[in-house]
Amino acid sequence: MEIQPRSSVLLPGLPLPLRIAIGFGLLSLCLWLPAFVAIFR
Amino acid sequence: MKRSRGRWPDAAGRPAARFGWRVWLLPMFLWPLAIDVVTEIIRGRPVRLVGGVLALFLAWKAAALLATRSAGANRRGAALVGVSAGLTAGLAAGMGPLIAVALGFGAWAGTRLLTEDLPEAPPPPEPAPIPETDPLAPQRAQLQRVADAAPALPHAVEMGGAVSALRDVLDDLALRPARLPDARRHLNMQLDGLSRIVDRLEAGATPPKTLPALLGEIAASARRLRSELNSAESEALDIQVKVLAERLRQEGP
Structure with missing residues (x-):
């Protein structure tokens, strides 16, 4: 079993x-x- | 980026630390705040100093949490960075609560976008259930050895009778394990004696004339033990019935 990187949830489909x-x-x-x-304040 | 992927947990099951650049980039974003902490110490503004120190601490904790790559670490790490940014804006910079919340949300979203695809270790598997151990296993094994050896030895019939009686006791005790402490000493003595007799007979010893009587006595003693166990159970039930009847009589309508 290999740990796979997950796809984005916030912006799916974004490279x-x-x-x-x-x-x-x-x-x-x-x-x-x-x-x-x-x-600087 | 390659370093941030695919390392397995170590032998103890702890996930290996993941010092990828995307993780350690997070506290690096706070270097101006480190300068601000020094500035606030010089200017002597305690609230801003506390805000700065807290923000730095939380950002560092977030990076350390992300580096553990444990289950849920990406989500919790991003939340910590968001809180850190909110503290920076609200306490250290004094920018007001609304802007602080907005910047905290932005930092959270930015951290999620940076790190949400980083692999997390799967949650640790459930510990394997501990197999139930038979408390009478040694006695059963001892008895089985005697039963296996008995047919080839002198006085096999009497020995078979003793084995059978002792097996009945073991079966009774398996049903009533609470009685085991009372019976164990007696049972062990009989089983040890029987095992020693079998050892000697297997070694070629000539059985004494009193051996059949002794085997009969072991069988009788085992039956007595079984009967005592039964009567103890009956007594316990008797007491329960009396107590329940008494309570019903006292509390009933």
Whole structure:
């Protein structure tokens, strides 16, 4: 029995590179934005 | 990405840690917050400092959780990253609850998109049920050995009678295991004695004249033991009936 990577539930049918890019973008926005605001506020 | 896939749990059944770049990318997103923690220490703003430290801690925990690749780790890890982002926005940056929730949701969705396809180990299998052990197995084995050897030995008929009586006792005890502690010593003594007699006879010993009487005594003793077990059960039932009748008499209409 082999552990298989699962398909996306959030955005089914989206290619993996695109999914990673969107995830990366969302994380950048949602983590870096408040962190930089916290530094400069 | 290849490193993040397909490693099996170790011998102890724990999933191997998965240090894929997509997992360890998560706390790396928080490096500005690490700078902010230092800034808040210098500025002396405790609420923002607590928010920053908590967010850093949760993001690190999320990455560690994802690295375990245990069942459900992807989902829980993403939720932790979302909480971490919400704390960063709400406490450390003071951006207000609505924006904090929105950013937390965005971080959760981003983490899910990054990591939801990473393989998780299947949940650990149910432990195998412990097979029921027969508490009388050694005695049965001992008796079977005697029964197998008896036909070829002198006084086979008397020995067969003793074996049969002891087997009846074992069958009774199997039905009433609660009586086993009372009967075990007596039963073991008889079985050990019978086994030793069979050993000697198999080794070529000449049976003494008293052997048939002794075998008859073993059979009689086993029957007495069985009868005692039965009467003990009957006494217990008698007491139960009396107690129940008494309670019915006291509590009845």
